[in-house]
Amino acid sequence: MKGKQSILIALLGILFFASCEHKEPIVEVNKKFVLSDTMRKLIQLDTVQDCNIADQLSLSGVVAFNDNKVVKVFPRTSGQVIEAKVSLGDKVTKGQVLAVIHSADVAGNYNDLASANADVSIAKRQMDNVASLYKSGISSEKEYNEAKQNYDKAIAARNKVQSVISINGGGKANEGGQYVVTAPIDGYIVEKKVSAGAFIRPDMGDNLFTISDLKNVWVYANVYEADISKIKEGYTVKVLPLSYPDKVFSGKVDRISQVLDPQSKAMKVRINIDNADMLLKPDMFTKVVVSNQEGARALCLSSSAVVQQDGKNFVVVYVNDSDIKVAQIDLLKTVDNKTYIKSGLYVGDKLVSKNQILIFNQLTTE
Numbered sequence: 001m002k003g004k005q006s007i008l009i010a011l012l013g014i015l016f017f018a019s020c021e022h023k024e025p026i027v028e029v030n031k032k033f034v035l036s037d038t039m040r041k042l043i044q045l046d047t048v049q050d051c052n053i054a055d056q057l058s059l060s061g062v063v064a065f066n067d068n069k070v071v072k073v074f075p076r077t078s079g080q081v082i083e084a085k086v087s088l089g090d091k092v093t094k095g096q097v098l099a100v101i102h103s104a105d106v107a108g109n110y111n112d113l114a115s116a117n118a119d120v121s122i123a124k125r126q127m128d129n130v131a132s133l134y135k136s137g138i139s140s141e142k143e144y145n146e147a148k149q150n151y152d153k154a155i156a157a158r159n160k161v162q163s164v165i166s167i168n169g170g171g172k173a174n175e176g177g178q179y180v181v182t183a184p185i186d187g188y189i190v191e192k193k194v195s196a197g198a199f200i201r202p203d204m205g206d207n208l209f210t211i212s213d214l215k216n217v218w219v220y221a222n223v224y225e226a227d228i229s230k231i232k233e234g235y236t237v238k239v240l241p242l243s244y245p246d247k248v249f250s251g252k253v254d255r256i257s258q259v260l261d262p263q264s265k266a267m268k269v270r271i272n273i274d275n276a277d278m279l280l281k282p283d284m285f286t287k288v289v290v291s292n293q294e295g296a297r298a299l300c301l302s303s304s305a306v307v308q309q310d311g312k313n314f315v316v317v318y319v320n321d322s323d324i325k326v327a328q329i330d331l332l333k334t335v336d337n338k339t340y341i342k343s344g345l346y347v348g349d350k351l352v353s354k355n356q357i358l359i360f361n362q363l364t365t366e
Contacts, residue, residue, distance in 0.1 A: 035322070040321065043356065045351065046350070046352075048348060049301070051299075054292065054336070058290075060286075060287065061220060063282055063286060064220055065214075067218075069212055071185050071212075075204075076179060081100070082102050083100040083196055084099045084195050084196050086099075088189055089188060090189045092211065093186050094185055097182055098181045098209055099181045103179060112164075113162060119157065123154040126147050130144050183211055185213070187214065189210070189211060191209060212282075215275055216272065216275060218272060219288060221288040222261075222264060231292070233254065234254075235290050236251075236252060236290075237252060237290050238289040241284050241285070241286045242286065243284055249275075255270040256269050298341065299345055301339055302339070302351070302353045303337050303339045307357055313328065314326050314329065315352075316352040316359050316360050
């Protein structure tokens with residue numbers, strides 16, 4: 001009887017241990033993370049790539065006119081400014097009057113024109129008289145030719161005076177000696193050097209106004225000797241004006257000076273920037289960030305995929321909805337929205353780059 005009891009106890013023990021071994025895998029399966037359909041719609045995936053390492057150079061810059069889109073307006077002749085019709089910063093259209101100038105030279109030109117017209121009338125009358133006498137046989141052919149030449153000379157002299165008047169304003173000038181200065185292009189008054197009452201001397205040689213459309217501007221930046229090798233024509237540039245910290249303007253390096261400034265020991269580079277919104281103004285200070293893509297290669301991923309914890313960097317690697325894991329990475333550098341790494345991943349690995357912190361917490365707390 002005791003032997004049967006011992007066998008029964010032994011069988012119960014075997015069944016007990018067998019049942020315990022069967023339950024452990026079921027507990028692990030229940031704990032395994034599986035991405036739900038709802039969460040799948042909330043995440044975003046990014047792929048690890050082999051990229052050129054971008055290098056950035058930060059410079060100080062200043063906005064300037066695009067000289068190819070600037071027109072300087074000069075006076076046609078000396079005189080006194082009667083009226084200046086525009087102010088600095090005004091928008092003007094082609095043909096708009098900028099200033100009215102009273103000029104003794106213009107008045108003298110109109111007096112010369114009056115005399116020239118009188119000479120033409122006299123010469124015409126004399127030529128007609130001689131022509132009539134020549135047809136009647138009273139005057140000779142030589143006298144007729146001389147009268148005709150005198151008439152042609154009078155016409156040429158009048159044309160010369162009219163040309164001078166045309167240069168000095170043409171139909172926009174009058175016999176009182178006033179002429180107007182007009183805008184040759186559409187744009188903005190970015191420089192004004194004249195005001196009402198000012199005298200324009202013959203030897204002045206300076207412009208009255210400068211007009212620019214400002215839809216395209218240049219930004220000049222200083223590059224010091226140690227950084228000259230890091231910048232070339234065609235490099236992509238981001239311009240961040242101090243006046244608009246939240247605005248970023250994109251452009252390219254389109255010219256590099258071949259000489260250094262003797263004072264600052266810096267080389268100037270020029271960046272061409274589209275300014276359709278007219279936010280950039282000449283003489284504004286800016287930060288210039290130059291990107292160089294010609295460096296070595298490394299694995300890169302979206303910076304938004306990186307999770308930082310306890311001074312270490314991690315990513316959530318996605319294979320499928322039931323195969324997701326956390327991997328630690330060794331960062332090389334971060335430029336803009338790209339992170340370059342030394343190790344921890346392979347080309348083609350898929351990473352969760354949106355709401356990955358929720359999955360990361362779930363995986364690391366289990």
